[in-house]
Amino acid sequence: MTQELTSQWLAEIKALKQQIAELQTEHDAGWQSAEKWRKLYNTEAEQRRTDAQMAQQTIASLKAQIHQIQGIEAAQLDDPTATTAIQQEVEQLQSVEELKARLIAVMKERDRLLQALKTEQDNHSQTRKSLTTALGDAIDGLTKERGST
Numbered sequence: 558m559t560q561e562l563t564s565q566w567l568a569e570i571k572a573l574k575q576q577i578a579e580l581q582t583e584h585d586a587g588w589q590s591a592e593k594w595r596k597l598y599n600t601e602a603e604q605r606r607t608d609a610q611m612a613q614q615t616i617a618s619l620k621a622q623i624h625q626i627q628g629i630e631a632a633q634l635d636d637p638t639a640t641t642a643i644q645q646e647v648e649q650l651q652s653v654e655e656l657k658a659r660l661i662a663v664m665k666e667r668d669r670l671l672q673a674l675k676t677e678q679d680n681h682s683q684t685r686k687s688l689t690t691a692l693g694d695a696i697d698g699l700t701k702e703r704g705s706t
Contacts, residue, residue: 612653615653616652616653619660620650623656623659623660
């Protein structure tokens with residue numbers, strides 16, 4: 558009977574050791590899986606932080622370009638109300654896409670104004686040539702009339 562109890566105890570101990578080994582294996586596998594997910598999470602979080610930082614830098618750069626293009630510097634814009642309004646408009650832009658869209662609109666407006674200025678300069682030049690020609694013709698006419706009298 559002692560032999561039988563000892564065998565049962567040994568069998569029970571062996572079964573428990575087997576369960577402990579299986580549980581340890583499951584524990585290790587779970588730990589490795591958790592570690593893998595932790596690394597993936599940390600990698601993704603770092604990428605998100607990097608993307609956010611780059612977006613902030615891009616926003617700052619685009620805001621600086623908008624400020625430059627709009628001529629917000631005090632030397633270029635004497636009206637403090639207009640300057641404040643422009644600064645508030647720029648500050649309300651929240652995303653890189655909004656900044657890009659606004660920058661594109663400003664650049665189109667600048668190009669349109671440059672074209673209008675060039676057209677005005679060309680018209681001014683043509684008017685000056687026409688007036689110079691008319692003045693020259695008038696002087697020639699006066700000279701001929703004085704010479705004939």
